[in-house]
Amino acid sequence: MIVTTKKLFEAAYGKYAIGAYNINNLEQTMGLFRGNLDSQAPFIIQISKGARSYTHKLMLEGLIRSAEDVFPDAIFAVHLDHGDEQSCYDCVDSGFYSSVMIDASHEDFDTNIAITRRIVDYAHAKGVVVEAELGQLGGVEEHVSVSESDAKLTNPAQALEFVERSGCDSLAVAIGTSHGAYKFAGSQALRLDVLAEIQKALPGFPLVMHGSSSVPQEEVERINQAGGKIKGAKGVDASQFKRAAQLGVTKVNIDTDGRLVWTRVHREHFLDHPENFDMRPPGKVFMAEYAKFIADKNEKLGSAGQLEAVRKILVSAS
Numbered sequence: 001m002i003v004t005t006k007k008l009f010e011a012a013y014g015k016y017a018i019g020a021y022n023i024n025n026l027e028q029t030m031g032l033f034r035g036n037l038d039s040q041a042p043f044i045i046q047i048s049k050g051a052r053s054y055t056h057k058l059m060l061e062g063l064i065r066s067a068e069d070v071f072p073d074a075i076f077a078v079h080l081d082h083g084d085e086q087s088c089y090d091c092v093d094s095g096f097y098s099s100v101m102i103d104a105s106h107e108d109f110d111t112n113i114a115i116t117r118r119i120v121d122y123a124h125a126k127g128v129v130v131e132a133e134l135g136q137l138g139g140v141e142e143h144v145s146v147s148e149s150d151a152k153l154t155n156p157a158q159a160l161e162f163v164e165r166s167g168c169d170s171l172a173v174a175i176g177t178s179h180g181a182y183k184f185a186g187s188q189a190l191r192l193d194v195l196a197e198i199q200k201a202l203p204g205f206p207l208v209m210h211g212s213s214s215v216p217q218e219e220v221e222r223i224n225q226a227g228g229k230i231k232g233a234k235g236v237d238a239s240q241f242k243r244a245a246q247l248g249v250t251k252v253n254i255d256t257d258g259r260l261v262w263t264r265v266h267r268e269h270f271l272d273h274p275e276n277f278d279m280r281p282p283g284k285v286f287m288a289e290y291a292k293f294i295a296d297k298n299e300k301l302g303s304a305g306q307l308e309a310v311r312k313i314l315v316s317a318s
């Protein structure tokens with residue numbers, strides 16, 4: 001059942017965070033649904049602009065609609081990740097997406113608000129909810145001074161004005177994370193102090209953490225041992241997710257970790273089976289490993305085991 005993120009966030013706020021997982025293909029779709037049902041978790045499927053154009057924008061829609069039939073118990077939102085204006089309009093018009101992200105965080109404050117407001121008015125008229133972003137994600141790099149890196153973080157003093165004027169339904173905040181596998185040059189440094197200030201400014205309002213892959217070191221080592229060259233990769237300490245959830249984070253975005261699972265499975269498979277040229281044996285291993293990875297992540301987010309409680313809320317509201 002496809003629902004809006006708004007409904008999922010109401011159930012989760014202050015208690016746990018919902019995993020938002022990017023997908024690009026069939027094997028990820030299967031593993032994603034299996035892993036979420038195995039762990040009895042509601043979830044968010046994220047589709048980036050790159051994922052939409054990887055094959056054809058209708059292909060992922062077709063896969064997800066089929067997955068809904070194959071896994072009728074699943075409860076999830078379908079979300080456009082890092083949309084620009086045009087892709088937001090396109091996804092709202094499709095009637096398939098229940099949520100879109102307008103990412104105008106690179107614009108100045110007033111322009112970000114104006115663009116977000118246009119998307120909010122358009123999306124809300126069609127029952128679609130909107131995530132916006134304030135502040136800029138970026139890793140904590142050694143050469144960047146504290147004041148320089150602080151300047152990119154979400155300014156708690158601007159958060160309320162941004163939400164009131166833009167009308168967005170959830171807010172992606174910059175609290176020290178960054179996209180990809182190289183998040184921290186030194187020790188990992190999530191700015192939970194800044195998050196606490198944002199929550200104070202926006203009590204009860206759903207916050208979103210991008211760039212939240214953990215980049216497990218065992219995974220990185222296995223990839224490198226199987227011929228990969230990923231040196232110095234580092235991610236977010238997953239033991240902080242529950243604290244972040246108490247501080248208002250209801251959505252945690254994870255893409256890179258899934259890519260690492262894919263890379264490890266395929267590198268190891270072809271190293272161990274150099275004679276193989278059938279894509280299905282590693283594909284089967286990947287789907288099983290990806291499902292395990294999702295279920296494990298949901299435990300860390302606290303969303304595991306919440307599926308029936310969410311279903312009850314949805315049924316009593318309808």
Ligand code: G3H
Nearest residue numbers: 022048050051179255256
């Ligand atoms: O935040 C970006 C996501 O990891 C999606 O990445 O644009 O390469 O699909 P992508």
Ligand code: 13P
Nearest residue numbers: 180210211212213255256
């Ligand atoms: P990671 O690169 O940490 O997985 O972040 C993904 C993300 O934020 C997608 O929007």
Ligand code: ZN
Nearest residue numbers: 179210211253
């Ligand atoms: Zn992101």
